[in-house]
Amino acid sequence: MIDRRAAGAILTIDLDALASNWRRLADRLAPSGTECAGVVKADGYGLGVAPVARTLHAAGCRTFFVAQISEGIALRAALAERPAAVFVLCGLLPGTADLFAAHRLAPALSTPEQIAEWRGLSAELRAALPAPALHLDTGMRRLGLTAAEAESLLADPTALADIAPATVMTHLACADEPEHPLNAEQYDLFARLHAALPGVRGSWANSSGVFLDGAAAFEQARPGVALYGVNPTPHLPNPMAPVVRLEAPILQVRRIDAAESVGYGASHVMAAGSRVATVGVGYADGFSRALSNRGYGVLAGTRVPIVGRVSMDLTTLDVTRVPASEARPGAMIQLIGPDMPIDEVAAHAGTIAYELLTQLGRRYHRVYVGGPEGAAA
Numbered sequence: 001m002i003d004r005r006a007a008g009a010i011l012t013i014d015l016d017a018l019a020s021n022w023r024r025l026a027d028r029l030a031p032s033g034t035e036c037a038g039v040v041k042a043d044g045y046g047l048g049v050a051p052v053a054r055t056l057h058a059a060g061c062r063t064f065f066v067a068q069i070s071e072g073i074a075l076r077a078a079l080a081e082r083p084a085a086v087f088v089l090c091g092l093l094p095g096t097a098d099l100f101a102a103h104r105l106a107p108a109l110s111t112p113e114q115i116a117e118w119r120g121l122s123a124e125l126r127a128a129l130p131a132p133a134l135h136l137d138t139g140m141r142r143l144g145l146t147a148a149e150a151e152s153l154l155a156d157p158t159a160l161a162d163i164a165p166a167t168v169m170t171h172l173a174c175a176d177e178p179e180h181p182l183n184a185e186q187y188d189l190f191a192r193l194h195a196a197l198p199g200v201r202g203s204w205a206n207s208s209g210v211f212l213d214g215a216a217a218f219e220q221a222r223p224g225v226a227l228y229g230v231n232p233t234p235h236l237p238n239p240m241a242p243v244v245r246l247e248a249p250i251l252q253v254r255r256i257d258a259a260e261s262v263g264y265g266a267s268h269v270m271a272a273g274s275r276v277a278t279v280g281v282g283y284a285d286g287f288s289r290a291l292s293n294r295g296y297g298v299l300a301g302t303r304v305p306i307v308g309r310v311s312m313d314l315t316t317l318d319v320t321r322v323p324a325s326e327a328r329p330g331a332m333i334q335l336i337g338p339d340m341p342i343d344e345v346a347a348h349a350g351t352i353a354y355e356l357l358t359q360l361g362r363r364y365h366r367v368y369v370g371g372p373e374g375a376a377a
């Protein structure tokens, strides 16, 4: 944990907002009896898997998904003895079954090779492993059994009995575009394959998928990014509460006397009489260099444009519109937060909020607010 006085910026993570976002999605899914799982891969989308998972668990989340085995191990350690199912999306890679067993991780079996790996395990190992998920590829062409592979498995009762999956899942490619025809295609194919697996929980929707009608047809949804305050309905106002706030104190304010450039490459020329404020945040903190001469901070309620290049440790902003009494060293500029939504910062950077979250730097003073007792410990 980096001391506040020793850091260039403060990253505040609102665990109450995280819990309320999970509840909001869970309430939306409740009428159809659809369970709301939580995706906490990539260290809880960069926010710290331990406080994130403990907060989600206290809110009622009982099923978690991570990408890699190492993340599953960290998640189990964070959850300690709390009852929860943990699925690992990379699946059962050769020679890893003992790790799954030791940490009570369930693999999402994604390929015929992984299924063979599972079926080849000793009876002892098999008994020590939680029931796996079957991952079907219904349109992503990334990971999962093809429809043909799934159909030949469904036609093989011995193999199915051998696997005894608890869950069958698929992942949507275009859920954030409700009108995209691939959504209906993926729904139809998954519904057909799921119907051939009676008693097996179907898991279909990611964050944006929760807002599609199809989510209610299945027993589980697996939202990730919306939990962390990112808008799952990009064409509509954000129904989620902001979770992340990034603020940096001004290090210096420079008055520009004649038309002069600022920063590397002299890429921006300031007018005479303007003022530039510098904050100690740069691309080494995950504050993308693509924000050079794009995007804003917020100082004393006013949007202040980023000017010049974002460098490794520093970013410069035009604070001419803010009175000098407020634009002074020590005053805080919000770079991400309720006044500067992460989705908008991502758009300015030419990327998506997923990437900004998971790149959030390691030099910030991190503050966890709210959440259950001990969440941030």
Ligand SMILES: *Cc1c(COP(=O)(O)O)cnc(C)c1O
Pocket: 039, 041, 089, 170, 171, 205, 206, 207, 208, 222, 223, 224, 225, 226
């Ligand atoms: C990342 C991921 C999710 C969560 O997606 P969001 O868009 O963050 O809600 C769900 N399922 C799978 C397979 C994933 O890889």
